[in-house]
Amino acid sequence: MTLKKPTIDDVAGLAGVARTTVSRVLNGGPNVRDEVRQRVLKAVEALNFRVNPQARSLAGGGSRMLALVFASDLDTEPNSFYTSALELGALRGCLALGYQLLTRHVAQQSPDRRRLVLDLIASHKCQGIILTPPFADDVTLIEDVRRLGSHVVTISPGGSGRDVADGVGIDDEAGGYDIARHLLSLGHRRFAFMSGIEGHLSAARRRDGLSRALLEGGLKPDGVEILQGDFTFRSGGILTARLLDGPSPPTALICANDDMAAGALSISHGRGLDVPGDLSITGFDDTPVSAIVWPPLTTVHQPLKDMAHDAVVALVERLNGSAGGWRFQTLSHAVVQRESTGRPAPKRATATA
Amino acid sequence: MTLKKPTIDDVAGLAGVARTTVSRVLNGGPNVRDEVRQRVLKAVEALNFRVNPQARSLAGGGSRMLALVFASDLDTEPNSFYTSALELGALRGCLALGYQLLTRHVAQQSPDRRRLVLDLIASHKCQGIILTPPFADDVTLIEDVRRLGSHVVTISPGGSGRDVADGVGIDDEAGGYDIARHLLSLGHRRFAFMSGIEGHLSAARRRDGLSRALLEGGLKPDGVEILQGDFTFRSGGILTARLLDGPSPPTALICANDDMAAGALSISHGRGLDVPGDLSITGFDDTPVSAIVWPPLTTVHQPLKDMAHDAVVALVERLNGSAGGWRFQTLSHAVVQRESTGRPAPKRATATA
DNA sequence: CCCTTCAATGGAAGCGCTTCCAATAGGCTA
DNA sequence: TAGCCTATTGGAAGCGCTTCCATTGAAGGG
Numbered sequence: 001m002t003l004k005k006p007t008i009d010d011v012a013g014l015a016g017v018a019r020t021t022v023s024r025v026l027n028g029g030p031n032v033r034d035e036v037r038q039r040v041l042k043a044v045e046a047l048n049f050r051v052n053p054q055a056r057s058l059a060g061g062g063s064r065m066l067a068l069v070f071a072s073d074l075d076t077e078p079n080s081f082y083t084s085a086l087e088l089g090a091l092r093g094c095l096a097l098g099y100q101l102l103t104r105h106v107a108q109q110s111p112d113r114r115r116l117v118l119d120l121i122a123s124h125k126c127q128g129i130i131l132t133p134p135f136a137d138d139v140t141l142i143e144d145v146r147r148l149g150s151h152v153v154t155i156s157p158g159g160s161g162r163d164v165a166d167g168v169g170i171d172d173e174a175g176g177y178d179i180a181r182h183l184l185s186l187g188h189r190r191f192a193f194m195s196g197i198e199g200h201l202s203a204a205r206r207r208d209g210l211s212r213a214l215l216e217g218g219l220k221p222d223g224v225e226i227l228q229g230d231f232t233f234r235s236g237g238i239l240t241a242r243l244l245d246g247p248s249p250p251t252a253l254i255c256a257n258d259d260m261a262a263g264a265l266s267i268s269h270g271r272g273l274d275v276p277g278d279l280s281i282t283g284f285d286d287t288p289v290s291a292i293v294w295p296p297l298t299t300v301h302q303p304l305k306d307m308a309h310d311a312v313v314a315l316v317e318r319l320n321g322s323a324g325g326w327r328f329q330t331l332s333h334a335v336v337q338r339e340s341t342g343r344p345a346p347k348r349a350t351a352t353a
Numbered sequence: 354m355t356l357k358k359p360t361i362d363d364v365a366g367l368a369g370v371a372r373t374t375v376s377r378v379l380n381g382g383p384n385v386r387d388e389v390r391q392r393v394l395k396a397v398e399a400l401n402f403r404v405n406p407q408a409r410s411l412a413g414g415g416s417r418m419l420a421l422v423f424a425s426d427l428d429t430e431p432n433s434f435y436t437s438a439l440e441l442g443a444l445r446g447c448l449a450l451g452y453q454l455l456t457r458h459v460a461q462q463s464p465d466r467r468r469l470v471l472d473l474i475a476s477h478k479c480q481g482i483i484l485t486p487p488f489a490d491d492v493t494l495i496e497d498v499r500r501l502g503s504h505v506v507t508i509s510p511g512g513s514g515r516d517v518a519d520g521v522g523i524d525d526e527a528g529g530y531d532i533a534r535h536l537l538s539l540g541h542r543r544f545a546f547m548s549g550i551e552g553h554l555s556a557a558r559r560r561d562g563l564s565r566a567l568l569e570g571g572l573k574p575d576g577v578e579i580l581q582g583d584f585t586f587r588s589g590g591i592l593t594a595r596l597l598d599g600p601s602p603p604t605a606l607i608c609a610n611d612d613m614a615a616g617a618l619s620i621s622h623g624r625g626l627d628v629p630g631d632l633s634i635t636g637f638d639d640t641p642v643s644a645i646v647w648p649p650l651t652t653v654h655q656p657l658k659d660m661a662h663d664a665v666v667a668l669v670e671r672l673n674g675s676a677g678g679w680r681f682q683t684l685s686h687a688v689v690q691r692e693s694t695g696r697p698a699p700k701r702a703t704a705t706a
Numbered sequence: 707c708c709c710t711t712c713a714a715t716g717g718a719a720g721c722g723c724t725t726c727c728a729a730t731a732g733g734c735t736a
Numbered sequence: 737t738a739g740c741c742t743a744t745t746g747g748a749a750g751c752g753c754t755t756c757c758a759t760t761g762a763a764g765g766g
Contacts, residue, residue: 007721007722007723008722008723009722009723017745017746018745018746018747019722019723019724019746019747020724020725020745020746020747020748021744021745021746023723023724023725024724024744024745026723027724030743031742031743031744031745032744032745033743033744033745036744036745051722051723052411052721052722052723054407054408054410054411054417054451054721054722054723055407055411055721055722055723055724055751056722056723056724057407057723057751058405058407058408058411058721058722058723058724058751058752058753059722059723059724059725059750059751060723060724060725060751061724061725061751064407080641081434081437081641084434084437084438084441085437087441088437088440088441088444091441091444091445091448092444094448095444095447095448095453095454096453098407100448100449101448233644233645237647259645262645262646263645266646266647267647269622269647270647288433288434288642289641289642289645291586292586292612292615292616292642292645292646293615293619293645293646294590294619294620294622294623360751360752360753361752361753362752362753370715370716371715371716371717372716372717372752372753372754373715373716373717373718373754373755374714374715374716376753376754376755377714377715379753380754383713383714384712384713384714384715385714385715386713386714386715389714389715404752404753405751405752405753407751407752407753408721408751408752408753408754409752409753409754410721410753411721411722411723411751411752411753411754412720412721412752412753412754412755413721413753413754413755414721414754414755
């Protein structure tokens with residue numbers, strides 16, 4: 001009963017053109033009259049035709065190899081959920097489009113980190129590469145990759161990366177803004193922000209969002225204590241301990257990812273603090289970690305799998321010759337309200353930020 | 354400088370046979386003299402030849418579609434690490450071998466769960482399916498799948514599933530034994546075991562390992578309190594609360610996965626208990642969760658990604674006609690010692706199990 | 707000893723697609 | 737108006753592999 005999948009020849013037949021022409025239309029090739037192009041597209045639509053990626057890659061030559069690069073530090077958990085979710089999404093995309101994927105963790109501290117990435121591309125003839133933060137904002141690296149004839153798509157670029165390559169991500173500034181609004185509406189006035197590794201610009205944007213929300217609420221952004229973390233559970237704990245030892249601990253701590261928030265939570269327990277009574281803590285990403293700690297974390301959901309999937313799609317589109325300026329694709333985020341945030345204890349709710 | 358990849362014709366040329374014969378050897382076809390077979394294999398070796406999965410799937414026809422099925426309950430987190438890790442491994446395998454992967458979560462409670470799985474196979478013409486627990490031990494389902502002409506490989510079958518299909522997993526009994534030995538060596542004598550959902554036989558085997566270790570240590574396995582959980586963080590907390598309210602709480606709690614252990618940890622903190630001083634807690638799987646809670650969990654590492662990857666490989670081998678009895682591939686596990694286990698507080702270390 | 711049978715092997719036709727190259731037809735130039 | 741250029745389009749050759757079918761001997765049967 002199930003009809004055989006239509007092939008490019010079926011489309012050609014229906015459109016009354018040669019197979020070659022259909023291929024041209026499909027791959028955005030030049031020299032096709034607009035009328036013909038429309039006719040082909042209509043036939044594709046009518047037959048619900050999808051190219052067979054296997055056949056395409058067989059015929060098309062090329063390595064059909066993409067790379068996904070993560071920055072990993074010595075103490076960064078290489079199997080973190082963030083990493084896994086992105087790889088999962090990228091793999092799904094590659095499978096659907098007939099590409100191979102090479103996933104690599106590169107020590108971000110390494111002085112020749114750029115060379116490592118470039119070697120990867122050269123040795124495996126990668127046609128394209130997906131860069132995650134902070135590589136996503138490494139303009140020099142991006143340019144070097146291009147020089148090798150390879151294409152680039154970034155995930156969550158936060159700064160200059162956006163101007164030099166296609167990218168995918170959420171609106172991090174808005175994410176920071178939203179979570180801050182949530183906290184402000186609960187009555188918080190004294191905040192601390194725990195940032196990620198230096199150079200992770202998209203995480204820094206979350207802080208910009210926080211500042212905007214504070215300004216809107218009539219508070220001074222400078223009053224926010226900034227803690228420089230590195231996205232690890234461990235750093236979250238250490239910095240929170242330092243924070244709590246300080247002269248005037250905040251009532252709300254906004255962390256740039258869930259792992260650090262989990263660390264903060266853990267230390268807070270150790271100090272006998274009530275969360276959220278004494279301290280509200282928020283994460284970012286909405287990884288499973290946020291549901292597995294106590295109390296479960298209020299966080300910002302980020303569609304990591306979709307981001308990586310879309311990054312692959314964008315990369316393949318470039319590979320197929322689509323032209324035009326760099327596009328940044330914004331996926332939607334959402335504040336996920338759980339139990340790590342609440343009204344600050346009355347006695348503390350007075351001071352100013 | 355990089356030589357072009359050798360093709361099947363190169364192998365044929367070097368072996369002095371026709372392309373057809375090489376293909377036959379590669380796919381375990383019949384009617385090839387042993388001498389010729391060896392000659393071909395030698396050529397394959399010499400050229401380091403690898404079949405091009407794209408070409409194979411193009412030529413071979415067939416759907417080249419595999420399915421990966423998870424049991425999900427209403428409250429089971431569908432994006433758990435366990436699930437993600439397995440899907441990641443399976444995707445890697447499929448990508449390398451040129452197969453498509455369909456991942457599906459099926460409500461385990463549903464009365465027509467079997468039909469759902471069978472429909473999945475039929476509608477997508479899946480050539481093979483990977484079953485995870487507890488489906489891995491559902492002999493009826495496995496037979497039904499076969500009747501549809503599809504192949505089956507199980508991940509972590511714990512009982513009868515092992516006798517009716519190929520499988521991949523660790524030695525769960527040994528895993529339970531090892532973790533119990535660790536606890537015994539620390540001086541624990543009173544244990545509780547938190548199991549997973551009913552029907553998850555491989556998790557039940559961990560309990561068998563515990564019993565063996567106790568017996569070896571001169572303790573009575575019946576003394577172990579058994580808690581019936583469902584692998585969720587939530588159930589871990591609830592059951593632990595009940596356990597602690599009981600007449601004689603144990604000094605060591607062995608959980609069948611990390612999430613439940615995290616829940617147990619969380620409740621223990623809430624009760625003001627010292628972990629591991631008052632209660633040692635262990636997980637199972639070594640998912641990132643175990644490093645993200647406080648104190649980090651002592652657990653049993655299970656190579657989930659490799660397991661799923663190998664399951665795909667085994668499935669594809671069957672698809673390619675390899676014969677012989679069902680094979681169970683045992684991957685190695687390891688106790689990962691972290692800080693959630695330690696010597697029991699002296700005052701409590703006396704009672705018997 | 708001839709004919710049938712069958713195991714072992716080779717030949718050749720595609721799988722669905724890209725791409726090189728040839729062909730066609732206007733549009734221009736001189 | 738002849739000659740040339742160029743924007744479009746089609747033809748056909750594979751990409752690396754599986755598989756149907758033909759071929760070849762040698763073993764087995766009468």
